[in-house]
Amino acid sequence: MAEMLSSAGYATGMYGKWHLGRTPGRFPTDQGFDEWYGIPNSTDESTYASLDGFAQSGVKETYVLDAVKGQTPKQVRPYRLDYRPLIDRDLTDRAKSFIRKNAKANKPFFVYLPYTATHFPTMPHPVFRGKSGNGPWADLLMQIDSYTGELLDTLEELDIADNTIFIFTADNGPEAVRRDNTNLTTETIINGSSGPWRSTLFTSYEGALRVPFAIRWPNKIKPGRHSDEIVHAMDMLPTLATVAGAEVPQDRPIDGVDVSEFLTGDTNKSGREGFVVYMGDQIFAVKWRNWKLHFKEQSGWDGTLKTYTMPRVYNLFLDPQERNNVLFPHTWVPKAALGQLQEHIVSLKQHPPIPMGAKDPYSPPATK
Numbered sequence: 001m002a003e004m005l006s007s008a009g010y011a012t013g014m015y016g017k018w019h020l021g022r023t024p025g026r027f028p029t030d031q032g033f034d035e036w037y038g039i040p041n042s043t044d045e046s047t048y049a050s051l052d053g054f055a056q057s058g059v060k061e062t063y064v065l066d067a068v069k070g071q072t073p074k075q076v077r078p079y080r081l082d083y084r085p086l087i088d089r090d091l092t093d094r095a096k097s098f099i100r101k102n103a104k105a106n107k108p109f110f111v112y113l114p115y116t117a118t119h120f121p122t123m124p125h126p127v128f129r130g131k132s133g134n135g136p137w138a139d140l141l142m143q144i145d146s147y148t149g150e151l152l153d154t155l156e157e158l159d160i161a162d163n164t165i166f167i168f169t170a171d172n173g174p175e176a177v178r179r180d181n182t183n184l185t186t187e188t189i190i191n192g193s194s195g196p197w198r199s200t201l202f203t204s205y206e207g208a209l210r211v212p213f214a215i216r217w218p219n220k221i222k223p224g225r226h227s228d229e230i231v232h233a234m235d236m237l238p239t240l241a242t243v244a245g246a247e248v249p250q251d252r253p254i255d256g257v258d259v260s261e262f263l264t265g266d267t268n269k270s271g272r273e274g275f276v277v278y279m280g281d282q283i284f285a286v287k288w289r290n291w292k293l294h295f296k297e298q299s300g301w302d303g304t305l306k307t308y309t310m311p312r313v314y315n316l317f318l319d320p321q322e323r324n325n326v327l328f329p330h331t332w333v334p335k336a337a338l339g340q341l342q343e344h345i346v347s348l349k350q351h352p353p354i355p356m357g358a359k360d361p362y363s364p365p366a367t368k
Contacts, residue, residue: 001237002032005110008246013098015091016114017043025360029067033112036067037094039079039087043116046084085123088115092147096154103158108244113151117144119175122191137191152216162218165243170211171233176200176300196320202301204277204284204294205322220264227262229270230287235259253347274337276344288337290317291330 002012014036022040045062067073102109124139132138155161174192194207234256262270274288284296293311313327
């Protein structure tokens with residue numbers, strides 16, 4: 001995304017959790033971002049220095065990094081529990097400064113702001129600690145709400161809100177780790193709610209997959225509109241390419257669907273009927289309209305893996321908990337749903353995934 005928009009003349013800034021590679025040459029500023037401030041992996045690593053045995057383990061401590069395109073990232077400070085409650089405040093301030101700088105220069109910009117909250121450990125900023133009266137998790141939600149409001153206010157103050165697309169979304173459902181998991185905080189580490197949907201992060205159930213997606217684009221997207229159509233995070237690449245006047249790469253398959261006309265209300269259909277569900281590098285399920293086919297199931301990251309000889313079929317309208325297998329009499333569902341999986345498998349054979357450790361930029365082997 002950042003490479004594409006950078007090529008179209010956009011300033012690109014990222015502030016927050018990367019989690020897409022901590023090897024030199026694989027950081028955000030190697031992938032199209034002009035600048036980055038944040039952590040390379042997940043925020044649970046802030047607990048490491050406080051855990052028994054870590055100091056003697058030889059494992060490298062995680063650092064907060066500050067990076068500029070074309071330069072080696074600088075280590076700002078160790079990422080420990082003392083900074084855990086404070087980092088999202090700094091991410092917000094840096095994002096606001098980036099917006100102001102580019103608005104003043106009349107330069108289009110793209111900001112990616114993946115907050116470290118709401119991942120474990122649940123430690124709100126001191127300003128919000130106890131603010132909700134409903135525990136640290138609710139405090140943290142108030143914090144995110146406040147920081148998001150600051151970003152929206154910044155756009156209004158700069159008089160660029162009408163020409164700015166603002167998206168609020170997430171990359172997974174609520175996080176759940178057993179309460180007896182070793183940790184240093186007194187707060188619960190089972191956070192969030194999946195509503196009527198089953199399970200949480202680290203599963204292939206709807207509770208792990210369904211996330212909020214709110215978008216604001218004044219005069220283009222009607223306020224208050226909502227839809228139950230399927231939209232996937234990977235749809236943002238071709239969609240934002242369309243609205244930004246950028247070019248989608250033509251040298252590789254693009255799994256995303258351009259949903260720009262759906263978002264603006266020019267059509268009521270997103271153009272996406274489903275997607276393939278992975279856990280790691282394994283295909284666990286296929287979602288199609290209001291149906292779900294599971295080939296494998298696992299109750300959590302450390303749960304028992306179940307593999308089925310026949311797919312389990314769930315009607316999500318009637319069974320949001322994905323408990324009642326209705327393959328019989330609905331044997332027609334796999335026939336309708338598996339076309340997208342077959343296309344996906346063919347595309348993987350034609351365009352194999354980039355192998356781990358490959359050089360960047362990657363040149364695929366010539367096809368026969």
